[in-house]
Each structure stands twice: as structure tokens, then as C-alpha cells.
Amino acid sequence: MSEEDLRKLEAEYCSWGDAVHSAEPPKMFESCEGCFLYDPQGTPFLDLQMASATASFGYRNRRLNQTLKEQLDRLPQLGSHYLHSEKIEVSARIAQLCENIFHKKGRVQFNVGGAVAVEDAIKLVRNYTHKNAGFAFMGGYHGRTLAATAITSSYRYRRRYGHFGDRAHFIPYPYCFRCFYGLKREDCGLYCLKQFEKIFDTEYYSFWDSKAGECEFGAFYMEPVQGTGGYVIPPKEYFVGFKKILAERKILLVDDEVQMGFFRTGKFWAIQHLDVVPDIIVFGKALTNGLNPLSGVWATEEIMNPKIFPPGSTHSTYAANPQGTALALEVLRLLDEQDYEKKVTEKGQYFLAQLKELQKKYPKIMGDVDGLGLALRIELCKEDGITPNPELTLRVCQEGLRGDLKKNGKDHGVILNIGGYFKNVFSLSPSFEITKEEIDLAVEFFDRLMQRCVK
Ligand SMILES: Cc1ncc(COP(=O)(O)O)c(C=O)c1O
Structure with missing residues (x-):
């Protein structure tokens, strides 16, 4: 069925009561692998929230998927x-x-x-x-x-x-x-x-x-x-x-x-x-x-x-x-x-250091950047460095979902989760298996989204 037909059915038959519509209309995805979700056109989206902080060990983790298959058969x-x-x-x-x-x-x-x-x-x-x-x-x-x-x-x-x-x-x-x-x-x-x-x-x-x-x-x-x-x-x-x-x-x-x-x-x-x-x-x-x-x-x-x-x-x-x-x-x-304490702490420290470096470019707007392990936060503020900026946060999030960030000649998107008391915080919960290159890519993409959205 085409995406258009599916959306018509969704509007008519799905309750919206059990969903969180953070983007309008909600984006559709078709498959996943590692740190990426893929939309129906096959565009990869680097996921920095991993299915509401559940898929810590990566999408389609071979070992865990195999466990499930074996349990299904037994x-x-x-x-x-x-x-x-x-x-x-x-x-x-x-x-x-x-x-x-x-x-x-x-x-x-x-x-x-x-x-x-x-x-x-x-x-x-x-x-x-x-x-x-x-x-x-x-x-x-x-x-x-x-x-x-x-x-x-x-x-x-x-x-x-x-x-x-x-x-x-x-x-x-x-x-x-x-x-x-x-x-x-x-x-x-x-x-x-x-x-x-x-x-x-x-x-x-x-x-x-x-x-x-x-x-x-x-x-x-x-x-x-x-x-x-x-x-x-x-x-x-x-x-x-x-x-x-x-x-x-x-x-x-x-x-x-x-x-x-x-x-x-x-x-x-x-x-x-x-x-x-x-x-x-x-x-x-x-x-x-x-x-x-x-x-x-x-x-x-x-x-x-x-x-x-x-x-x-x-x-x-x-x-x-x-x-x-x-x-x-x-x-x-x-x-x-495995030593997940070491792995998550080291990856988290690296990710946080890169985000703090980026913060120097937007010192007031990235009002607070912090993290513990791979639970990381970016709080977006107005020019005074403290007034919450939920409008910019939503713009950045939606821009990430467009899936038009070019890397090596190919389109990409980014999945960001908005949270916080004033809906101005990106709460990042990346996969524990995220690589250094993927962290660098996440920071590069985030910078490019900010460049597009900060006026
Ligand atoms: C701290 C905390 N407690 C409870 C819940 C509720 O869990 P569920 O959505 O699986 O009912 C959540 C969900 O995000 C959570 O973050």
C-alpha cells in the first residue's frame, strides 16, 4: 500500500490518543540496523534516541534477535x-x-x-x-x-x-x-x-x-x-x-x-x-x-x-x-x-566533549550541555543563555526529520528527542554500540541543523 493511502487510513481509523505527535505528520519508517532507521525511500536516519531509550544494544542486534527466534521455536x-x-x-x-x-x-x-x-x-x-x-x-x-x-x-x-x-x-x-x-x-x-x-x-x-x-x-x-x-x-x-x-x-x-x-x-x-x-x-x-x-x-x-x-x-x-x-x-x-561501565562511560565522555566543543560556537543558544554515560542533554535557550527556546528546539528536530543532510553524496536524517520542563531539551540516548565515527557524524549533523535553524 502506498504511504499516501496508509496515511488516509491512519487519519480515519487510528486513535491518536496513544501516540505522541512530536512532528506533524509523524514520520514513517520501514526498517532499521545498528544506529539507523530507514524511511520508505531508504534514507538512513541516525537515531539518537533509539526507540524511546529501549534499543541500547542497537537495532537488529544479531545475538538478541537470535535469542528471540530460538525462544519462539522452543x-x-x-x-x-x-x-x-x-x-x-x-x-x-x-x-x-x-x-x-x-x-x-x-x-x-x-x-x-x-x-x-x-x-x-x-x-x-x-x-x-x-x-x-x-x-x-x-x-x-x-x-x-x-x-x-x-x-x-x-x-x-x-x-x-x-x-x-x-x-x-x-x-x-x-x-x-x-x-x-x-x-x-x-x-x-x-x-x-x-x-x-x-x-x-x-x-x-x-x-x-x-x-x-x-x-x-x-x-x-x-x-x-x-x-x-x-x-x-x-x-x-x-x-x-x-x-x-x-x-x-x-x-x-x-x-x-x-x-x-x-x-x-x-x-x-x-x-x-x-x-x-x-x-x-x-x-x-x-x-x-x-x-x-x-x-x-x-x-x-x-x-x-x-x-x-x-x-x-x-x-x-x-x-x-x-x-x-x-x-x-x-x-x-x-x-x-563486557565492561559496559567502561564502554558507556568512555563513549559518553567522548560524545559530551564533542558537544561541549560545539557549544563554543553557540555559547548562549546551547545554554546547557551535560551528560552521564550515554544519557546526554542539550538545552536550547534564547540569546540571554537561559530563557527556554522551544520554538528553535522543534525547528531543529523537524529539520532533522527532513532527511536531506548530504554526506558522501547521500541524503541522511537525524532522530532527536525533545524533552525537558519547557520542551527545549534534546535528550540523547544513543546506542551503546555507537562508533566514534557515528558520534562525530551526529555532532556534525547537529551543527548543520543548528546552522539552518538559528536565525
Ligand atoms: C522513568 C520512567 N518511568 C516510567 C515510564 C513509563 O514506561 P512505559 O512507557 O513503558 O509505560 C517511563 C517511560 O518513558 C519512564 O521514562
Whole structure:
């Protein structure tokens, strides 16, 4: 069928409710390989976001695709009331890894998609603490089911659909480039952290019962590096004090690693950069290289043991499905065999250095360039170097999708993802297998897009 005919059908029969139309009309793609997507005309697009930060090991990764094919031929499906080895092995590997890192024994369970795994974490918290309410950060994103939007900061995701459960109380994230309090990191003395601690000073600030020594809120849901918020990398000092405040008040820490887990930031879990021990971890996306919507939750033994959290507490037909868990097992083996900490850190440092070099050419407009591992950010601003420039960001993104950047006589495009509190941030999550030449190409293309769009 021609692209034109397909678009007519799409306009008539596809809901747009489940899509994010960042470009109008949305671009169509037909195939992929390595770091590239190909449109129906065969034009290669260098992908700097890799299917919403899922395909960390590259498109059509031979080994992972082969794993899936073999699983299809052996045990492609199984009701979740039975066991298969991959489910057990993946759970054990993740739990043992967490035990090594955090010195806490725990368990793992699965679901399909990040938001529902977040919901499972909410159930775990409610079950363990008997408290419904939670804290979360401004700029945080945890998914779009009703419960996940209750702890996601944007009112836009709730406005039409109302409240189903308790909406979180949102606290400013330590986003130092755009400090909520207008301060500078050099001399702020972590003012935002002090403001957070202050809310527990007296029961009259509404959070704390001084007589019972209890908080009304059971958990704090956080991303160690904000994803949709624009790959905001926080100062480590904040989180050490932050965890102490929570621990002293018996507030659980739920670490949402759906986007940053599995070495995106150069550590297995991004929270390892912050020297903080979580009570619950939520993960998804790169666990299967984006080939299966498997997601999951790790929680300490106290919280997830079967006496406290009995069979049937959560369930999905496809949870722990054999295809997903087989892929996850192979991803974990891959991560074991190679030094991804070194690989991702070195590639990330090289990419960041090239972007910082480019920033010298657009010192105010590329207002902030930062990165941790291969989670990189470019924040576009107006000429004053701070006012967000979402118009330019959108122009650059759409220009990349035109697919007319010449290289070696051939047309190319670039896939950029827009995020950030003001929709003025390119959040880059390239493949871990990206080569030095491809990084150079990405920076060259980005420069050429900027040259076209900056007036
Ligand atoms: C940190 C975080 N949590 C949760 C989610 C929701 O995951 P899903 O879209 O698979 O439901 C996302 C998705 O981008 C995410 O980045």
C-alpha cells in the first residue's frame, strides 16, 4: 500500500490518543540496523534516541534477535501460573546483583511496560506502609496509567481524566541549571534540600504527626536522572542528605530506573552514582533491547516476601512471558561479559566533549550541555543563555526529520528527542554500540541543523 493511502487510513481509523505527535505528520519508517532507521525511500536516519531509550544494544542486534527466534521455536508462551527457567534466572541475577550493590536481600517480579510496573511499586508501598500518599519530584515522569500519572508531575496528563487515587505531593528536583529557587549551585548550600526537610518541623506543616512520629506519606518516587524531564543530572550531595531525611522518617525510596537502568548512565542502576540505597527499584525498556515490553520491580525481602505480598497481589497475562525473560537473560549475560561501565562511560565522555566543543560556537543558544554515560542533554535557550527556546528546539528536530543532510553524496536524517520542563531539551540516548565515527557524524549533523535553524 502506498504511504499516501496508509496515511488516509491512519487519519480515519487510528486513535491518536496513544501516540505522541512530536512532528506533524509523524514520520514513517520501514526498517532499521545498528544506529539507523530507514524511511520508505531508504534514507538512513541516525537515531539518537533509539526507540524511546529501549534499543541500547542497537537495532537488529544479531545475538538478541537470535535469542528471540530460538525462544519462539522452543517455548514462546506459558501461563504465568507455571514456571520456566528464564523467569527464575533473570529474577535471581537481578536480585543477586542488587544484593551485591546495596547489601540488601530482595526479590523480583515482572509486568509489561514501565507504567504498570510503577503501579506494582505503588501497591507494594501501600501494602507495606498502609499509606496511600506519596512524594514525587517536579519534572518527574513515571508513565500514563491513572496511578502513574498521579505521581507524574504534569497536570496535563491528569486534566481530562480526573483523579483515581492520591495525587503525589511534588517537591522541586535539584535541577541546578534552572534552580526552582533561582539560586546558583556554587553558593546555594543545598537550599532546596533544607526546604524539603523543613516540612517535617511541625505537624502544622501538614506532613508529619510529631506525637506518633509518623509521616502521612509512605514513599518518595524518584528518577535518579530525570528522563522525560530532560536528562537532568542532579548533584550527588543532594541525595545523600535526601535519603537520610527519608530514612529517619521511615519513608520508602522508590527508584524508577525504567529509562536510566541497565547502564544508560554508565552504571547498572543510575542511583549508584548517588550513593543511595533504594527500597524498591522499577525497571523496563532496555531490559529486552525494546524487543518485548517486559518490565519489573525489585524490592527488599521485608517488602516483597510472599507472606507480606502473597500470590495474586499483582498479575498480568503476559508478565514474565518466556520471550521477554529469555531476552532479558541474554541482555544480562551480555552486560556480564563486557565492561559496559567502561564502554558507556568512555563513549559518553567522548560524545559530551564533542558537544561541549560545539557549544563554543553557540555559547548562549546551547545554554546547557551535560551528560552521564550515554544519557546526554542539550538545552536550547534564547540569546540571554537561559530563557527556554522551544520554538528553535522543534525547528531543529523537524529539520532533522527532513532527511536531506548530504554526506558522501547521500541524503541522511537525524532522530532527536525533545524533552525537558519547557520542551527545549534534546535528550540523547544513543546506542551503546555507537562508533566514534557515528558520534562525530551526529555532532556534525547537529551543527548543520543548528546552522539552518538559528536565525
Ligand atoms: C522513568 C520512567 N518511568 C516510567 C515510564 C513509563 O514506561 P512505559 O512507557 O513503558 O509505560 C517511563 C517511560 O518513558 C519512564 O521514562
